[in-house]
Structures are given as structure tokens and as C-alpha cells.
Amino acid sequence: MEEHHGLNYVRTEMLGEQAPPVSEVGAVRWVRENLFSGWVNTILTVISLAVIAWAVMAIGPWLLNSVWEAESLAQCREILAAAGAVNEHGTFGACWGVINDRWHQLLFGFYPPELYWRPILAFVLMLVALAPVLFPNVPRKWLFFSVAYPFIGFFLLWGGTVWLPLMIAAGFVVGYIAARLTSGYSTLITSAAAIIAPLIWWFYLMGPVTEALHSMIPIGLEAVQSNDFGGFMLSIIIGVTGIVLSLPLGILLALGRQSNMPLIKTICVVFIEFVRGVPLITLLFTASLLLNYFLPPGTNFDLILRVIIMVTLFATAYMAEVIRGGLAALPNGQYEAADALGLDYWKAQRLIIMPQALKISIPGIVNTFIGLFKDTTLVVFIGLLDPIGLSSAIRASSDWQGIYWELFIFIGAIFWIFCFGMSRYSMYLERRLKTDHR
Amino acid sequence: MKKSVFLGTLTVAGLAAGMAAAGTLEDVQERGTLNCGVSTGVNGFSAPDANGVWQGFDVAICRAVAAAVLDDPMAVNFVPTTGQTRFTALASGEIDMLARNTTWTLSRDVDLGFTFVGVNYYDGQGFITNRELGVSSATELDGATVCIQTGTTTELNLADFFRANNMTYEPVPIETNAEAQQQYLAGACDTYTTDASGLAATRASFSAPGDHVILPEIISKEPLGPLVRQGDDEWADIVRWTLNALVAAEELGITSTNLDQMTAGTDNPEINRMMGTEGSLGEMLGLEADWAVRAIAASGNYGEIFAANIGEQTPVGLARGLNAQWTQGGLMYAPPFR
């Protein structure tokens, strides 16, 4: 009040910043906006908190009382009782001893324990083989390994003579040579030769040649019977084989459905709609009960192989629909451009259409795979020992009778990790592909 | 026209393939292993142990056949089958023989096209209930919830039994013995019905077997035995006489411990014929002379197999009962080895 610089209503210095109201900052504001912004939200929040509290109260103590070292349920209950983990219904606590005791069965079935390194190695190599397909920054050369992997995996898992997978692979070489020899003629003849020559090789020549080679140079691993396969190993074998085989078949089927040849189109539509219209379990029963009716008397092949064939057919129909979606999403201009360049049908498909259509379909393909992987649990109905089948075998043994939560949680958790991982991968792909178009 | 020609060609090709398919014995010998269908897990009858080696009463029959045919009791590839898949597996040739608590009935023998080679266990269908319920007879089960394994004859017997006694019940169909145990123990059904031997085996695996009572009524005849495909009599004979050899061995006092002694030659000509030191029974079967010795060496004679897997000393704890030798008042009676 002492200094007067005339009438000056303009403030020369800013007021110090005031702290915002308590309800508008930090945690309080966040809570207000996100949890209690209206009466509906408040009710929802209260209900959610109650659910969470109930779940924690129910599961928490049970988990805290976990017993890892026990050889039977009775022993586990003794340990729990000794530790005082008791409520009105008896002992209360998780008996993870069952996992400790039987994890190898849940993962490998009855695969000989001294040979566990083989499925493990096969699994690691599978990841290596998948890397160049799944991630763009892996060197392209690795793709050669991916192509060779099916034979390596087969050899590692089933064992037996090394010549069998080599000779099966040789079939593709035979097909390639046949295609080269006939390349001067029409594409129709070339493709027919490329299909028929390997078939002749596989059905008639391969057996004797393999035997002859094996008797001359007997290299091989100890053979393991398909009956010993089980657990997650079986799920992964069926799932991965099914999806890998169904991709090329699905592409062919999708193209067939788009074809302007009415007969081809009808065949494809009938096949796709039939397979999609019946439950997978009926197809699996067909594999286990009926396939022998449809094959020449006396033929008999491995149940796992039969299941893989059926699962592949099943996945093929779904895959065809996914890829058809991708094809439909392509603008017509792409087809017209390919025509304008004078490319023939297959060249146009290979160079222009498929690279784009497949890229669009990748999330769908991954989803089909997740579904197929989960559906492999249905093989329990035809007597194959998948994780669920093994869980009931374990529950039948006198040591672990009466246990279920621990087994289901373990099996569920592994499935969850696989499937969740894959769905995240599909999201990653979606994001990556989105940026490509901008 | 074109089509019929092709059909004809295919038929010819197929017939040729059919001719080429040899008998089961040749198949087994060529393969070097016996494919034997067993159940997916019934304590004492067939179940893999912790090392994945199959053990049990039915398993022992498979091993004896493998020993007789291939001279190696371990050369068996066990194929677990469910009540639903077992017959197809046999009919399709996926397995060479089925040893899975299968009841010998007319329709299975005739209509389904199988040959039962004998009976390795005389059984009957019974009920197990919790002692707490205070039920002492199956006729008191009116209105009860009954757990039952589907795809077996027990299902049909159960329906017949309740209808004949004018009672109602609530069936809970379950696919495997393991799940049936779970349901029964949890009290989801008042009683569980299956073959009495199975009930004993199941009760043995309970943590408190004393709380459960097997009701006195046996509502059916269940002669359980191994079976093979119809039409291959040579193979049926081998399995039949391997089973008979095990039974006869017990009657004649041949055990796995005195087998060497018996093979060396005895005063009893029937033993000598069986051991292959006299006559040519093995040759008649298309096997080697010491086939029966090998079969018995695999896991002992019938009595030993019974005692080791389901006898009174085991957790299953079954008495011999009907399955004693005929000389002991039972029904086990092997035709003469001559």
C-alpha cells in the first residue's frame, strides 16, 4: 500500500499456482473417474470388488497351503493335517504333489523316459523351424530347415530307420524331377506328372528301396510305438501336423470354391459345408470306427495317423473358409492387373493374389490353429491318451484317487499359455500388417 | 460302362490284396509283436504301472500268448480300448486279440463276428453302496441313482433287473471306470454297478474300503474271456490252448518255479505232452514244441496269475470262488492235452 505507481490494474506478478482440489488429482481422481463416476459404475465396482475378495478368500488359503512333496493323496492329506491346514470339510490345501509325481506322463504320455530328449529336441527344433515363418526378421535361408523339419521331427519322435523319412522326402524330389521332365508340355500334364510320379514312388517303390537301404546301412533310433504317445506331446503333434497340412489343402479348396468351373466348385462347396456341419467328434469316430470299412480289407494303419488325417480334413474346411475371406477382401483390380500382365492362372495366384490374400488371412489362420489345438482334447473319446485322458487315468490310480482341481489347473494352465501366446502373436501380426498398408 | 469296367479292375486288384493278407499267426510272427487290446485301466486286470509297463490279470494272458508264439512275453503292444472302440479295433485287425473283461454273449459271438476262445474269469454283475445308506439287498434300491459304464452288457442287465423287480432308477452313464469311481465316491450316485470283480478291484483302491459294501445279489452271468476274429481258426486255437495250458498247468501242479524240473521229464505223460517232451502238440498248433513252457514261464500258471494280480493277498482281494479248479469245486476245467 505504500508504493503507488499510479492506477495500474494490470497484475505484474502471477499468483502462485493453487493445488487442484483433492478429488481431481492423483489416485483419488483416477478412482473417481474410473470406479465411481456414476451410480451404475459404483455398483459395478462394489460387485467386482466383492467377487475379487470372494475369489481371493476362497483360493488364497488353498494355494498358500500347497504341498509339493507327496507321493499320494493320503500322504498329502497327512502333511496338511500335520501343518494344521484343516477346515470343516477336512484338510484344506493344494496337493501339487500329483503334478510333481506325474508331470512327465501329462507331458509325454508313456513315451520311454530315457528317450525324453527326443520329443524335447523335436519341440525345440520345431520352434526353430517355425521362426522364419512367423517372424520377418529371421534370415530367409532358415526356410530350408523349415521344409526339412517334418522329416526330422518324424524321425526323432517315432524313431526306427533313418531311411524311411529320407525316402518319403525323396518322393517330393521324384515329383520335382517328373515336373521338370514334362515341363515342355502343358501345365496340366506337368502338374499331373508331379502328382502321379511321387504317388507311384510312395506306394510301390519306396517300401522295397527303404528295406534294401536299411539292410545295407542300418542307421536309426530306437523305434517308439504310437501307443506310447500321449499328453501334451500328442496334442502338439496332432495340432501342428493338422494345421501345417491343412494350409496348402485349404488354399486349393478355397481356390476351388472360387473357381468358375461349376463341377469343381460344387465338389469344394459340398466338402466344406459337410465338414463344417458335423461335429469333429463324429469325424474322429469315423477315423477310429469306420475308416477300416472304407479301405481295402487287410489295410491297417496307425490310429494317430488316422486321427491326423481326419483332423487335417476338418481343419482344411475351416482354413478354406478363412482363405476365401482373404480372397474376397482383395479388390478386383488385383485380378485384372494380373490378367493384364498376361500371367496365367497359377502364376497370378502365386505371385499376385496369394501373397496378399494370405497376409490378410493370417489372424484367421492363427485362430483356426488355436481352435484346432484346443480340439485335440477330443481324441480322448477314441481312447488316445491326451492330457484330459491321462488326468482321468491318474485319478483312477489308487494313489491319487479323489484329486481333480490340481490336475485341471495344471492342464488348463498349459493350454492357456499356448493359446494365449498364439492369440497375442496374432494380434502382433494384425498390428504389423496394418502398418504395411499406411 | 466305363465305370463298371473300372469297378471290375478295382475288385480284382482288391481281391488280390485280400488273398495276400496272411493269417493272424503269420502276421504276428512277421511283425514280431502281438497287438493285444486291453481296457484303459482297471486295477488288477490291466493298468500301466508308474513306468508305463502294463500289469494285470488280462495283461498276463496277452503275455502268455506272446511268449508261446514269439518266445518273448514282453513282445506285446498293448492297445488301450474303451467299451466303445474295443470291438471295432478287433474287427478291423488293429488288434490280434482282445483281453478286456469282455462278456461272452450269443450276439457278440455270432452277430458281431468274433470267436470267444474260453473263459478266464467267471464273473457276475453286482452293486456296491455306501454302508451309511443302510441298504442290504439290491431289491431295496428302488428310486436309487445308479452309476454305470456305458457300452457294456451291464447297462442292459441293469435295465432288465430293475424292470423285472418293478423298480425305478436313475441311470448315470459314465465312460470309464475311473470316472465312475469319482462319481460314486463323491456321492453323485447311490450305487455303482459293474462286474463283481471290478467292484472288488474298485473298492480296493478306495481310501476307506470298509465304508463300502458289495451287495449279495449277483444279477447276471458274466463269463469273461479273450476273443479273436471269427474265421481264423488257427489263431483262435492258439489263443484257446494257451489259455487252457495255463489252467491245466495249475491242475497238474506245474508252476513257474518247478518248470525246469517238469520240462526235464516226468512220470505223467500229459505233463510231458504239454511240455513238448512227448508227442507233437506244438507242431499241430503251428508252434514250437516248448510253446506251453514259454507261456507258463511268462507269468506262471492260472493260479499264480490270479494270486499275483487279483488274489486275496493283493489289494483287489478276490477269492477264487467259481474260478477255482474243478477239482476244488470251481469251474476252471481245461480239456485234456492229448
Added chain:
Amino acid sequence: MAMDSGAPTGSFRLSMLLYDTRYRSYTIQIFALFLLMLGAAWLVDNTIRNLAALGKDFSFSFLWNVSGYDISQRPIEYSSTSTHARAAWVGLLNTLILAVMACVTATVLGVIAGVLRLSNNWIIGRLMTIYIETFRNIPALLWIVVFGAIMAESMPAPRDFRGDTPEATMQVFDSVAITNRGVYIPAPQFERSLGTLDLGFVAPSLDAIAFILVVVLSIWANKRLIAHATKVQNATGVRPKTWWKSILILFGPAIVLLVALGFYLDYPALAGFNFRGGIHMRSSLIAMWLGLSFYTGAFIAEVVRGGIMAISKGQSEAAAALGIQPGKTMRLVILPQAMRVIIPPMISQYLNITKNTSLGLAVGYMDLRSTLGGITINQTGRELEGMGLMMLIYLLLSLLISSAMNLYNNRVKLRER
């Protein structure tokens, strides 16, 4: 200017079948037809010879033999002296009952979870994400088995309800009993029942038909009333009071009918081994129902979320600008538009539910797969006929559902110019 049409005009040569695109498609198709017929002939021939080798014939006459087995859940009259065909029919009805129940609850669950996942309430959004990700990524069969185990192991047995100080008591004013054999709920009964309309293959209750008829008529009458009120309002500007008339029309006739028929509730009561009376929802049905509903609900939630997110933000902003409350925005603006995106994937979810009902045997639910495809095949040894018939039925069911849903989809589809 002489134009070369590009098409050679010369006469037809045989090699044109291979090289000329005009004819090549015929070559390919004839070749494919030939292969197809060859393949079919091969399969049929094999089957005939295999059947002959097994001494079996191909005939459906087994369907008219006595089945000999009992079924727990029987929507229609059935006993062990009925035929296999009737057993299959009971199984099919059970399949349909389960499919309808699961479709309804899965839709409700899915829509709630999908909408709530997008809610701005952080905690409920997370909770729904956990629900969706947990159920989506674990096989349906495992969920069914888990719900089956919960029902069998954690619920009280009927004998626990007995005694002076029972371990378990009935819920909701002593009218609902939750046991490990299922849930017993009161059943509507009529003293002067009209009986059932026995058509042989289905036996619907006439009381239920009458009740539904009356309710539908009441709703229709109410609609007319409101339309009339609107007309009056448009003409005179004054809307006549209709609320009491509406209530009367909606509830009056139904109540009168119920009283006339002597409606009462039949409460379940403990008798003998089990509860008697009321409606018994078996634990197998409940396990299948909950398992399929929660599993598919998670997928439907994602479908719903996708549909809502596909609606441009401008729509909700416009609604906000008009002053419409958030709840109403969802109901009146977003959901109707989202439906168009939602319905096609929803069809495939309903189909999945229908197909997944075939997992029933895992918990002992007697659906078509367990009766015709399970016990009947096993007791008669008619795999080929039984499986063929079962596949055909499932196929027809799928085609029926998808064509019905497609019809609906065409109705709500945006009419594009």
C-alpha cells in the same frame, strides 16, 4: 482395320483340350468327375467287401429293435423296451434342449461381458478381460469336465439334507434343492390339466401351449391398444391413459387361465434315495450347460466387442451431443448398428454350441451322440449305419440353424444402394 480376334477359327483339334483355355476347363472338370467317381466307387467297393468279410449287411432295421437300455433325461415317454429309433429321438431332443439353453445363456453372458469389457470402469473391464481370456484359451471339454467335477464333488449329496441338523438345506424358501445329482426346482402343475398332445414323436403339454397362446395374444392386443393411443394422440394431441388397460390386457387373461387350470407349484421333497417332484435338472445337463455357456460366452463377448468397436466414434459423440445418456446411447444407437456386424459371427458361434453338445458323454449327458452314436452303435455293432445317420442329422441341424440365422441377417442387413 483388320482386328485379330485372338481366337483361332480353325476346326477343333484334340490338343485344344489341353492348350485352349476355352476347352481346358471341360477337360479338367471331366477329369475331376472321373476321379471323383473312381474314388467313390473304390470306397463303396471296399465297404461292400469289408462288410461281406465281416458277415454284416447294410440295413437300418436295427433301429426298430428293442434298445434295452435306459436314458435318464427323457423329454418324451421312453423305457428300455422302446426301440433304438426312439432312443435316438430322445437323444436328439436332449441335444436340442441343451443347444437352445446354452445359446440363450451364452448370448446373455456374452453381450454383458462384451459391453462391460468396454466400460470405462477400470476394475470391471479388467475382470471381464480375465473372464474372456481364461475361458477362450482353455478347451471347452476341460471346462465341461471341470463343471462336472464341481457339481459332483462340491455340492451336497441328497443324504446330507436328512436328519434333524442337516449338513445342507434347500435354497430360496425351501423350494430349490441343489445336490450333486443336479438341481431340483419347483415344477408348474395344473389341477385341471388339459393333458398332453401326444403326437408320438413329441408330446407337448397342452397347458403350456394354451398359456403361450394367451400370452402372445395379450401382447398382440396390447400392441393394438398402444397403436390406437398413438393414433388418438396424433389426431387430438391428447394421449389417452393406457397404463392400467395395458396391465389388465397383459396379465389378466394369463392369470384367469392359470386359475381356471388350477395352477400350483410342485415342490421337490426328499423321498427315498433322491428328491422327488419338481423339475430335476441333472448335473450332467448343468455341467454341459454352464460349460458351453461360459466358454461360448467368452467368444460372443469378443464378437460383441468387435461389433461395438466397429461403430465409428462419431455415432456416440453425436448421441452425446443430442444429450442422450450413455446407457441409452448403447441401447438405441450403438447396439442396433453393431448388430449388423455381430450377427454373421454369432451364427457360427451358435453352430459351434450345437456341435459342441456332442461332448455330452464326457459328463454322461445323453444327447444324440451318446444314444444313437454311443450305446446303440455299441450294442448293435452297426457303426456304419449309426454314424452315417448321426452325421446326417447333425448336418441337417447345422444347415437349418445357419439358414434360419441367415434369413434374420438378411432382414436386419443394411440396404445398400
